[in-house]
Amino acid sequence: MAQTYPQVAGELTVSFKPKRKRRWGGVVPCLFIFPWIFGFLVFTLGPLLFSLIISFFDWPIVGKVRFIGLGNYVDMFTDDPLFWKSLGVTLKFAALFVPLNIIVALGLAMLLNQKTRGSAIFRTAFYLPSVISGVALAMIWSWVYSGDYGIFNYFLSLLGVQGPDWLNDIHWSLVAMVVASLWGQGSMMLVFLAGLKGIPKDLYESASIDGAGMLRQFVSVTIPMLSPTILFNLITSIIAAFQQLTLALLLTGGGPMKATYFYAMYMYENAFKFFKMGYSAANAWFMFLIVLSLTFLVFKSSEAWVFYEGEMKRKPHKKSKPDGRRRSA
Amino acid sequence: MKKKISLFVLATTLTITMLTACGGNNEIANGGKTQPAGGNESAETKTLRFATWDTGDALKIQQDIAMKFEASHPGTKVQVEAYADGFDQKLAAGFGATNPPDVMYMWDFPTYHQSLEPLDSYASEDKDLNKEDFYAGLFNYGTIDGKLYGIPAGFTTRVMYYNKKMFDDANIPYPQDGWLWSDFLDISEKLTDKTKKQYGFGVRAENDTYDLQGFVWSNGGSYISDDGKTINGYMNSKETAEAIQMFGDMVKNGSAVLTGGKGQQSGEDIFKGGKIAMWESGIWPLESFKQAGIDIGTVEMPAFPGKPVKGVVAESALSIAKDSKQKDLAWEFIKYYVSNEAIKMRVADLPVRISVVNELKKDQDPLYKPYYTMLERSDNTPAFLMNTKWNEVNRQLSAAVEAVVHGSDALDALNQAVKDSERYLK
Numbered sequence: 001m002a003q004t005y006p007q008v009a010g011e012l013t014v015s016f017k018p019k020r021k022r023r024w025g026g027v028v029p030c031l032f033i034f035p036w037i038f039g040f041l042v043f044t045l046g047p048l049l050f051s052l053i054i055s056f057f058d059w060p061i062v063g064k065v066r067f068i069g070l071g072n073y074v075d076m077f078t079d080d081p082l083f084w085k086s087l088g089v090t091l092k093f094a095a096l097f098v099p100l101n102i103i104v105a106l107g108l109a110m111l112l113n114q115k116t117r118g119s120a121i122f123r124t125a126f127y128l129p130s131v132i133s134g135v136a137l138a139m140i141w142s143w144v145y146s147g148d149y150g151i152f153n154y155f156l157s158l159l160g161v162q163g164p165d166w167l168n169d170i171h172w173s174l175v176a177m178v179v180a181s182l183w184g185q186g187s188m189m190l191v192f193l194a195g196l197k198g199i200p201k202d203l204y205e206s207a208s209i210d211g212a213g214m215l216r217q218f219v220s221v222t223i224p225m226l227s228p229t230i231l232f233n234l235i236t237s238i239i240a241a242f243q244q245l246t247l248a249l250l251l252t253g254g255g256p257m258k259a260t261y262f263y264a265m266y267m268y269e270n271a272f273k274f275f276k277m278g279y280s281a282a283n284a285w286f287m288f289l290i291v292l293s294l295t296f297l298v299f300k301s302s303e304a305w306v307f308y309e310g311e312m313k314r315k316p317h318k319k320s321k322p323d324g325r326r327r328s329a
Numbered sequence: 330m331k332k333k334i335s336l337f338v339l340a341t342t343l344t345i346t347m348l349t350a351c352g353g354n355n356e357i358a359n360g361g362k363t364q365p366a367g368g369n370e371s372a373e374t375k376t377l378r379f380a381t382w383d384t385g386d387a388l389k390i391q392q393d394i395a396m397k398f399e400a401s402h403p404g405t406k407v408q409v410e411a412y413a414d415g416f417d418q419k420l421a422a423g424f425g426a427t428n429p430p431d432v433m434y435m436w437d438f439p440t441y442h443q444s445l446e447p448l449d450s451y452a453s454e455d456k457d458l459n460k461e462d463f464y465a466g467l468f469n470y471g472t473i474d475g476k477l478y479g480i481p482a483g484f485t486t487r488v489m490y491y492n493k494k495m496f497d498d499a500n501i502p503y504p505q506d507g508w509l510w511s512d513f514l515d516i517s518e519k520l521t522d523k524t525k526k527q528y529g530f531g532v533r534a535e536n537d538t539y540d541l542q543g544f545v546w547s548n549g550g551s552y553i554s555d556d557g558k559t560i561n562g563y564m565n566s567k568e569t570a571e572a573i574q575m576f577g578d579m580v581k582n583g584s585a586v587l588t589g590g591k592g593q594q595s596g597e598d599i600f601k602g603g604k605i606a607m608w609e610s611g612i613w614p615l616e617s618f619k620q621a622g623i624d625i626g627t628v629e630m631p632a633f634p635g636k637p638v639k640g641v642v643a644e645s646a647l648s649i650a651k652d653s654k655q656k657d658l659a660w661e662f663i664k665y666y667v668s669n670e671a672i673k674m675r676v677a678d679l680p681v682r683i684s685v686v687n688e689l690k691k692d693q694d695p696l697y698k699p700y701y702t703m704l705e706r707s708d709n710t711p712a713f714l715m716n717t718k719w720n721e722v723n724r725q726l727s728a729a730v731e732a733v734v735h736g737s738d739a740l741d742a743l744n745q746a747v748k749d750s751e752r753y754l755k
Contacts, residue, residue, distance in 0.1 A: 061421040061422065061424065061425040062421055062424045062425065062440065062441060062443065062444050063443060079752050081749050082724075142591060142592045143592070145592055146592040146593075147592065147593065148593075150592070165590070165592075165593070166592075167590070167591040167592050168534065168587070168590040168591060168592070168593060170735065251591060252591050253535075253591060255534075255535070255590075255591065255731065256534070256590065256591075256731065256735060257728070257731055257732055257735055258728065272418050273417070274720060274721070274724070275421055
């Protein structure tokens with residue numbers, strides 16, 4: 001300790017001059033990021049805090065604003081069947097969408113990771129839906145799903161199946177929404193692809209030398225090495241599932257009979273159809289709490305299943321498994 | 330060092346340009362607004378903002394009327410703002426920001442009347458308006474707590490359209506005024522041929538509960554008590570449920586097809602395709618039916634046995650915003666808008682002035698006559714005028730009606746709707 005002391009002091013004195021220089025240099029970068037900071041404060045943080053404030057008010061656009069404390073939050077839980085209904089629909093959607101989304105994105109990424117000719121074309125093709133705006137996407141899907149004239153039911157009819165009127169069927173509309181939502185997961189696929197490319201080849205080489213087959217390699221090498229990426233995609237998927245609005249708004253309008261009445265849609269209608277700004281803000285903050293706690297839970301659980309290369313404690317643990325296998329083989 | 334200075338200068342200039350650009354925009358926006366307000370000199374151009382929900386041909390008519398007004402009022406520019414489907418959002422945002430259009434289309438007076446200018450003094454003091462020439466009932470829709478907030482500009486009642494060819498092919502006589510719902514159900518069944526995907530009637534997948542009120546009233550029911558305070562025993566009464574159940578049953582037994590759901594064809598389109606024989610609506614699709622070459626007839630709504638037929642009016646009125654800074658000019662515009670000249674231009678709905686109707690002999694034309702007999706039958710007060718919380722109740726009622734056309738029992742669904750909405754009426 002005593003030895004390092006003067007060293008630190010020396011460093012401080014030496015670094016004093018450049019530091020002053022750096023302080024001057026700091027103004028220019030600040031000016032460059034100022035537009036962004038300004039935009040963030042005025043257009044993001046400001047409205048965010050403002051929405052927290054108005055969530056404690058009865059705030060119609062036309063008429064008098066009234067402070068009601070926690071009234072909006074209390075109403076929401078005790079007195080609004082639509083709140084529970086929409087929350088239920090959203091949870092059902094998330095339960096279907098999140099796992100499927102990860103499986104499909106991972107599957108596509110693994111296909112693209114194969115060294116075949118034309119993989120660049122497929123990569124572009126799979127990513128393309130993410131570039132299309134949500135509105136155009138909804139238009140396309142509404143045609144695809146059309147009961148009488150949709151291409152989806154046409155293909156089913158070739159198999160001898162009479163398909164339902166997807167968007168107007170109480171039982172199938174939510175499934176239709178899940179499928180349509182899955183279509184636009186190109187960015188998640190890319191993240192997976194990057195993750196896959198980042199796995200060192202020697203791990204697979206040694207695994208195959210150890211006699212591990214494709215499945216074994218996937219379970220013991222790919223999944224653990226990819227687990228941080230899975231964690232990231234899991235969290236963004238959950239958030240995306242809870243925020244799903246565009247498709248619901250444009251494809252089904254929440255119907256039929258509220259079968260696709262997502263929480264975000266409920267919030268949107270409260271604000272822009274019934275003009276209950278305060279109530280809607282309270283809805284939004286409750287959704288924030290849900291997403292926050294889900295994210296927290298996923299992070300907590302990640303200690304058990306996410307593997308970082310830096311974790312030296314776990315590394316030998318994992319390695320011992322293939323070793324054991326070889327001995328028995 | 331030089332580099333740094335130039336960077337610094339660049340960044341500052343960028344920021345300043347950005348800020349001044351914003352300021353400049355504001356100035357322009359404010360300038361446009363304040364100029365007409367302070368502009369008493371006739372040399373200055375005054376801009377009058379007029380918001381409408383109409384689109385397509387109906388919007389074109391309004392632009393034409395606005396242009397004629399401009400021609401007769403030099404120095405005035407009418408800015409027609411077509412809000413279309415976003416009408417309520419944009420209007421509410423305008424009021425919220427105290428920057429509403431001067432004149433606007435209006436129907437939802439209970440929601441907006443606090444932000445509108447009472448027009449009683451204008452209407453009674455200005456002889457040019459000739460208030461007596463209007464169909465008297467139309468003013469009721471724009472009156473809240475005894476104050477008039479809107480001048481009727483156009484309206485329509487709802488009638489039954491039928492495809493004459495389909496009736497001829499099946500050797501069924503055309504329906505006549507005074508027919509019963511039982512006749513209607515018989516005809517629907519006879520004209521249904523599922524092998525040809527042909528149906529007697531089309532039921533909307535998404536109904537506006539407002540439009541269904543005529544049927545409910547015809548059966549002696551209503552959504553809400555006469556004092557506007559109670560819905561239990563009204564919205565879920567036997568009569569109300571029966572009227573709505575009828576349409577659910579038609580879908581169930583196949584004599585009607587569900588139309589206009591997501592990705593489905595609209596009822597109007599199917600009617601134009603000759604695949605449904607009868608369709609219930611206002612005057613809006615009449616022109617397009619004619620253009621599609623369908624030989625159409627119109628007839629007043631059927632009756633429930635022993636009960637008088639009742640109808641409901643859909644009205645477009647004109648209102649002035651309380652925050653408008655040029656109310657006199659706005660009034661001039663409204664007066665022109667409901668003048669005989671302008672009303673004759675409004676072919677997308679029905680004339681509000683009796684003198685225009687007499688002149689054009691609209692009520693003699695068999696195709697138009699049912700709209701006027703239905704108008705005489707439209708003397709009930711719609712529910713939304715009777716309770717300020719109706720929007721909330723209607724949210725539940727709409728869900729119930731949707732459930733019924735999708736096969737639920739009407740009484741169950743309405744009971745649930747009453748249960749879910751009673752908290753709003755406390």
